[in-house]
Amino acid sequence: MKKSLLMLILLLHFLCGEAQKKVSFFSIPDTTTPSHVWILTGTTAALYGASLAALNTAWYKGYPRSSFHxxxxxxxxxxxxxxxxxxxxxxxxxxxxxxxxxxxxxxxxxxxxxxxxxxxxxxxxxxxxxxxxxxxxxxxxxxxxxxxxxxxxxxxxxxxxxRIQLKFSSHPDLYNDPVLRAKTDQLFGESFWERTLKNYNGQTYWLSVNVYSFRKESRLPKWLNIAVGYGADNMLGGRDNTWTDQHGVDQDYSHLKRIRQFYLSPDVDFTKIYTRKKGVKVLFQVLNMIKFPAPTLELNSSGQVKLHALYF
Structure with missing residues:
Protein backbone atom coordinates (compact mmCIF):
# COMPACT_ATOMS: atom_id res chain seq x y z
CA MET A 1 0.00 0.00 0.00
CA LYS A 2 2.79 2.43 0.97
CA LYS A 3 4.74 1.58 -2.19
CA SER A 4 1.67 2.18 -4.36
CA LEU A 5 1.05 5.56 -2.69
CA LEU A 6 4.72 6.54 -3.17
CA MET A 7 4.56 5.59 -6.86
CA LEU A 8 1.41 7.71 -7.30
CA ILE A 9 3.05 10.74 -5.65
CA LEU A 10 6.15 10.37 -7.83
CA LEU A 11 4.00 10.05 -10.95
CA LEU A 12 2.00 13.18 -10.13
CA HIS A 13 5.23 15.06 -9.32
CA PHE A 14 6.70 14.03 -12.68
CA LEU A 15 3.54 15.01 -14.56
CA CYS A 16 3.40 18.39 -12.85
CA GLY A 17 7.06 19.00 -13.73
CA GLU A 18 6.40 18.14 -17.37
CA ALA A 19 3.37 20.43 -17.45
CA GLN A 20 5.32 23.38 -16.08
CA LYS A 21 7.86 23.04 -18.87
CA LYS A 22 5.12 23.53 -21.44
CA VAL A 23 2.59 25.80 -19.76
CA SER A 24 2.36 27.85 -16.57
CA PHE A 25 0.88 25.71 -13.81
CA PHE A 26 -1.93 28.16 -13.03
CA SER A 27 -2.81 29.20 -16.57
CA ILE A 28 -5.65 27.78 -18.67
CA PRO A 29 -4.01 25.68 -21.43
CA ASP A 30 -5.13 25.84 -25.06
CA THR A 31 -4.61 22.12 -25.63
CA THR A 32 -5.11 19.01 -23.53
CA THR A 33 -2.50 18.79 -20.77
CA PRO A 34 -2.32 15.16 -19.50
CA SER A 35 -0.81 16.14 -16.14
CA HIS A 36 -3.72 18.49 -15.46
CA VAL A 37 -6.20 15.78 -16.42
CA TRP A 38 -4.57 13.35 -13.97
CA ILE A 39 -4.52 15.90 -11.16
CA LEU A 40 -8.16 16.86 -11.71
CA THR A 41 -9.20 13.21 -11.82
CA GLY A 42 -7.42 12.50 -8.53
CA THR A 43 -8.77 15.67 -6.91
CA THR A 44 -12.32 14.86 -7.98
CA ALA A 45 -12.06 11.32 -6.59
CA ALA A 46 -10.65 12.60 -3.27
CA LEU A 47 -13.36 15.26 -2.92
CA TYR A 48 -16.02 12.66 -3.73
CA GLY A 49 -14.77 10.38 -0.98
CA ALA A 50 -14.43 13.13 1.61
CA SER A 51 -17.87 14.58 0.80
CA LEU A 52 -19.60 11.21 1.02
CA ALA A 53 -17.89 10.52 4.36
CA ALA A 54 -19.01 13.90 5.73
CA LEU A 55 -22.54 13.38 4.41
CA ASN A 56 -22.69 9.94 5.97
CA THR A 57 -21.88 11.47 9.36
CA ALA A 58 -24.20 14.49 9.06
CA TRP A 59 -27.20 12.90 7.34
CA TYR A 60 -27.33 9.13 7.98
CA LYS A 61 -25.92 8.98 11.50
CA GLY A 62 -28.43 7.49 13.93
CA TYR A 63 -30.59 5.85 11.27
CA PRO A 64 -30.42 2.05 10.76
CA ARG A 65 -29.56 0.51 7.41
CA SER A 66 -31.96 -1.70 5.46
CA SER A 67 -32.15 -3.67 2.24
CA PHE A 68 -32.31 -1.57 -0.93
CA HIS A 69 -35.81 -0.20 -1.52
CA ARG A 163 -26.97 33.47 -17.54
CA ILE A 164 -29.52 31.87 -15.19
CA GLN A 165 -27.91 30.70 -11.97
CA LEU A 166 -29.22 28.74 -9.02
CA LYS A 167 -28.51 30.28 -5.63
CA PHE A 168 -29.18 29.52 -1.98
CA SER A 169 -29.95 31.41 1.20
CA SER A 170 -30.83 30.29 4.71
CA HIS A 171 -31.86 31.74 8.04
CA PRO A 172 -32.24 30.05 11.44
CA ASP A 173 -35.63 29.15 12.93
CA LEU A 174 -35.97 29.81 16.64
CA TYR A 175 -38.90 28.39 18.63
CA ASN A 176 -39.72 29.35 22.21
CA ASP A 177 -42.17 26.44 22.48
CA PRO A 178 -40.15 23.60 24.13
CA VAL A 179 -42.10 20.92 22.22
CA LEU A 180 -41.36 22.57 18.89
CA ARG A 181 -37.74 23.11 19.87
CA ALA A 182 -37.32 19.45 20.77
CA LYS A 183 -38.96 18.36 17.51
CA THR A 184 -36.85 20.63 15.31
CA ASP A 185 -33.66 19.59 17.14
CA GLN A 186 -34.54 15.98 16.41
CA LEU A 187 -35.42 16.64 12.76
CA PHE A 188 -32.83 19.20 11.76
CA GLY A 189 -30.01 18.89 14.29
CA GLU A 190 -28.76 21.39 16.82
CA SER A 191 -25.65 22.86 15.19
CA PHE A 192 -25.65 25.74 12.72
CA TRP A 193 -24.33 23.59 9.87
CA GLU A 194 -26.79 20.76 10.46
CA ARG A 195 -29.73 23.16 10.41
CA THR A 196 -28.40 24.88 7.29
CA LEU A 197 -28.25 21.50 5.53
CA LYS A 198 -31.45 19.92 6.87
CA ASN A 199 -33.92 22.63 7.84
CA TYR A 200 -36.23 23.18 4.87
CA ASN A 201 -38.15 25.85 6.82
CA GLY A 202 -35.15 28.16 6.79
CA GLN A 203 -33.99 27.56 3.22
CA THR A 204 -34.73 29.54 0.07
CA TYR A 205 -33.70 28.48 -3.44
CA TRP A 206 -33.35 31.12 -6.14
CA LEU A 207 -33.30 31.40 -9.92
CA SER A 208 -31.05 34.40 -10.46
CA VAL A 209 -31.11 35.89 -13.98
CA ASN A 210 -28.34 38.17 -15.23
CA VAL A 211 -30.23 40.91 -17.07
CA TYR A 212 -27.24 42.28 -19.01
CA SER A 213 -26.51 38.87 -20.58
CA PHE A 214 -29.86 39.04 -22.37
CA ARG A 215 -29.68 42.79 -23.17
CA LYS A 216 -26.02 43.48 -23.93
CA GLU A 217 -26.88 46.64 -25.83
CA SER A 218 -28.36 48.16 -22.64
CA ARG A 219 -26.58 50.35 -20.10
CA LEU A 220 -27.57 48.15 -17.19
CA PRO A 221 -24.77 47.13 -14.78
CA LYS A 222 -23.23 43.84 -15.85
CA TRP A 223 -23.49 42.50 -12.29
CA LEU A 224 -27.23 43.19 -11.84
CA ASN A 225 -29.47 40.10 -11.48
CA ILE A 226 -33.17 39.64 -10.84
CA ALA A 227 -33.91 36.64 -8.63
CA VAL A 228 -37.07 34.60 -8.09
CA GLY A 229 -37.05 32.48 -4.93
CA TYR A 230 -39.00 29.58 -3.45
CA GLY A 231 -39.27 28.58 0.20
CA ALA A 232 -41.66 26.98 2.70
CA ASP A 233 -42.43 27.27 6.40
CA ASN A 234 -44.17 25.60 9.37
CA MET A 235 -43.15 22.07 8.31
CA LEU A 236 -42.63 19.72 11.25
CA GLY A 237 -42.70 16.52 9.24
CA GLY A 238 -42.58 15.31 5.68
CA ARG A 239 -46.35 15.38 5.09
CA ASP A 240 -48.07 16.80 8.20
CA ASN A 241 -47.47 18.39 11.59
CA THR A 242 -48.44 15.49 13.83
CA TRP A 243 -46.08 13.05 15.52
CA THR A 244 -45.47 10.92 18.62
CA ASP A 245 -42.64 12.28 20.75
CA GLN A 246 -39.90 10.36 22.55
CA HIS A 247 -42.12 9.98 25.63
CA GLY A 248 -44.92 8.34 23.61
CA VAL A 249 -47.11 11.46 23.70
CA ASP A 250 -49.06 12.32 20.54
CA GLN A 251 -48.38 15.87 19.39
CA ASP A 252 -50.72 17.69 17.02
CA TYR A 253 -49.57 21.02 15.59
CA SER A 254 -51.92 21.03 12.61
CA HIS A 255 -52.91 24.58 13.52
CA LEU A 256 -49.53 25.65 12.13
CA LYS A 257 -50.45 25.96 8.46
CA ARG A 258 -47.77 24.67 6.13
CA ILE A 259 -47.13 27.39 3.56
CA ARG A 260 -45.25 27.96 0.32
CA GLN A 261 -43.37 31.22 -0.16
CA PHE A 262 -42.45 32.97 -3.41
CA TYR A 263 -39.94 35.81 -3.58
CA LEU A 264 -38.78 38.52 -5.98
CA SER A 265 -35.56 40.39 -5.30
CA PRO A 266 -32.55 42.08 -6.93
CA ASP A 267 -29.29 40.14 -6.78
CA VAL A 268 -25.59 40.42 -7.60
CA ASP A 269 -23.61 38.32 -10.08
CA PHE A 270 -20.15 38.54 -8.52
CA THR A 271 -18.52 36.90 -11.54
CA LYS A 272 -19.47 39.95 -13.62
CA ILE A 273 -17.46 42.28 -11.36
CA TYR A 274 -14.13 42.92 -13.11
CA THR A 275 -10.89 42.02 -11.33
CA ARG A 276 -7.44 40.90 -12.46
CA LYS A 277 -6.68 39.04 -9.24
CA LYS A 278 -7.14 35.29 -9.62
CA GLY A 279 -7.75 34.79 -5.90
CA VAL A 280 -10.58 37.33 -5.97
CA LYS A 281 -12.05 35.63 -9.05
CA VAL A 282 -12.15 32.32 -7.17
CA LEU A 283 -13.74 34.05 -4.17
CA PHE A 284 -16.39 35.59 -6.44
CA GLN A 285 -17.18 32.17 -7.91
CA VAL A 286 -17.78 30.80 -4.41
CA LEU A 287 -19.84 33.82 -3.31
CA ASN A 288 -22.01 33.44 -6.40
CA MET A 289 -23.72 30.35 -4.98
CA ILE A 290 -25.29 32.55 -2.28
CA LYS A 291 -28.15 34.97 -2.83
CA PHE A 292 -27.06 38.51 -1.95
CA PRO A 293 -29.19 39.96 0.91
CA ALA A 294 -31.50 42.61 -0.53
CA PRO A 295 -35.02 44.11 -0.26
CA THR A 296 -37.48 41.35 -1.17
CA LEU A 297 -41.14 41.02 -2.05
CA GLU A 298 -42.87 37.88 -0.69
CA LEU A 299 -46.13 36.27 -1.74
CA ASN A 300 -47.16 33.13 0.15
CA SER A 301 -49.84 30.46 -0.18
CA SER A 302 -51.82 32.02 2.69
CA GLY A 303 -52.50 35.00 0.45
CA GLN A 304 -50.16 37.32 2.32
CA VAL A 305 -47.96 39.89 0.58
CA LYS A 306 -44.91 41.03 2.54
CA LEU A 307 -42.09 43.46 1.84
CA HIS A 308 -38.83 42.58 3.59
CA ALA A 309 -36.37 45.46 3.96
CA LEU A 310 -33.58 42.88 3.84
CA TYR A 311 -34.05 39.17 3.23
CA PHE A 312 -31.61 36.30 3.19
Missing amino acids: FFNDMGEWNQMDKAGHIFSAYFIGKYSREMWRWSGLPRKKQIWIGGLTGFAFQSVVEVLDGFSSEWGFSWGDMGANAIGSGMLVSQELLWNEQ
Missing part, protein backbone atom coordinates in the same frame (compact mmCIF):
# COMPACT_ATOMS: atom_id res chain seq x y z
CA PHE A 70 -37.70 2.53 -3.41
CA PHE A 71 -39.65 5.38 -1.87
CA ASN A 72 -42.09 7.89 -3.40
CA ASP A 73 -41.51 11.16 -1.56
CA MET A 74 -42.91 13.59 -4.14
CA GLY A 75 -45.57 14.79 -1.68
CA GLU A 76 -43.14 15.60 1.14
CA TRP A 77 -41.71 18.87 2.49
CA ASN A 78 -43.62 21.01 -0.04
CA GLN A 79 -41.00 19.80 -2.57
CA MET A 80 -38.25 21.80 -0.85
CA ASP A 81 -36.11 18.66 -0.86
CA LYS A 82 -36.45 18.50 -4.66
CA ALA A 83 -35.31 22.13 -4.92
CA GLY A 84 -32.32 21.12 -2.81
CA HIS A 85 -31.47 18.28 -5.19
CA ILE A 86 -31.70 20.59 -8.22
CA PHE A 87 -29.43 23.14 -6.52
CA SER A 88 -26.88 20.56 -5.33
CA ALA A 89 -26.52 18.92 -8.75
CA TYR A 90 -26.18 22.36 -10.37
CA PHE A 91 -23.74 23.68 -7.79
CA ILE A 92 -21.42 20.66 -7.86
CA GLY A 93 -21.50 20.57 -11.67
CA LYS A 94 -20.83 24.31 -11.94
CA TYR A 95 -17.64 24.27 -9.93
CA SER A 96 -16.49 20.99 -11.42
CA ARG A 97 -16.91 22.52 -14.87
CA GLU A 98 -14.81 25.54 -13.77
CA MET A 99 -12.09 23.17 -12.55
CA TRP A 100 -12.05 21.24 -15.82
CA ARG A 101 -11.25 24.41 -17.80
CA TRP A 102 -7.74 23.85 -16.44
CA SER A 103 -7.49 20.47 -18.20
CA GLY A 104 -7.20 21.93 -21.70
CA LEU A 105 -9.63 19.32 -22.99
CA PRO A 106 -11.93 20.34 -25.87
CA ARG A 107 -14.67 22.66 -24.63
CA LYS A 108 -17.56 20.22 -25.03
CA LYS A 109 -15.69 17.47 -23.18
CA GLN A 110 -15.00 19.88 -20.29
CA ILE A 111 -18.69 20.77 -20.14
CA TRP A 112 -19.96 17.17 -20.16
CA ILE A 113 -17.37 15.86 -17.71
CA GLY A 114 -17.73 18.77 -15.31
CA GLY A 115 -21.45 19.26 -15.76
CA LEU A 116 -22.39 15.63 -15.16
CA THR A 117 -20.23 15.39 -12.03
CA GLY A 118 -23.09 16.78 -9.94
CA PHE A 119 -25.53 14.23 -11.34
CA ALA A 120 -23.07 11.38 -10.70
CA PHE A 121 -22.44 12.47 -7.10
CA GLN A 122 -26.14 12.90 -6.35
CA SER A 123 -26.87 9.49 -7.88
CA VAL A 124 -24.46 7.86 -5.43
CA VAL A 125 -26.21 9.68 -2.57
CA GLU A 126 -29.54 8.40 -3.85
CA VAL A 127 -28.26 4.84 -3.78
CA LEU A 128 -27.19 5.40 -0.15
CA ASP A 129 -30.73 6.63 0.55
CA GLY A 130 -31.98 3.35 -0.91
CA PHE A 131 -30.17 1.45 1.84
CA SER A 132 -31.46 3.69 4.67
CA SER A 133 -34.55 2.66 6.63
CA GLU A 134 -35.51 6.33 7.03
CA TRP A 135 -35.55 7.08 3.30
CA GLY A 136 -35.33 5.11 0.05
CA PHE A 137 -34.30 5.45 -3.57
CA SER A 138 -36.48 8.19 -5.06
CA TRP A 139 -37.08 8.62 -8.79
CA GLY A 140 -38.31 12.13 -7.97
CA ASP A 141 -34.89 12.96 -6.52
CA MET A 142 -33.18 11.53 -9.58
CA GLY A 143 -35.37 13.70 -11.81
CA ALA A 144 -34.44 16.78 -9.77
CA ASN A 145 -30.74 15.86 -10.08
CA ALA A 146 -31.14 15.65 -13.85
CA ILE A 147 -32.80 19.09 -13.96
CA GLY A 148 -29.92 20.67 -12.02
CA SER A 149 -27.24 19.15 -14.22
CA GLY A 150 -29.28 19.89 -17.34
CA MET A 151 -29.49 23.58 -16.41
CA LEU A 152 -25.71 23.74 -16.12
CA VAL A 153 -24.82 21.78 -19.25
CA SER A 154 -27.43 23.34 -21.56
CA GLN A 155 -26.38 26.92 -20.74
CA GLU A 156 -22.70 26.12 -21.20
CA LEU A 157 -23.37 24.52 -24.58
CA LEU A 158 -25.72 27.29 -25.72
CA TRP A 159 -24.10 30.45 -24.32
CA ASN A 160 -20.74 29.32 -22.85
CA GLU A 161 -21.81 31.05 -19.63
CA GLN A 162 -24.42 30.76 -16.88
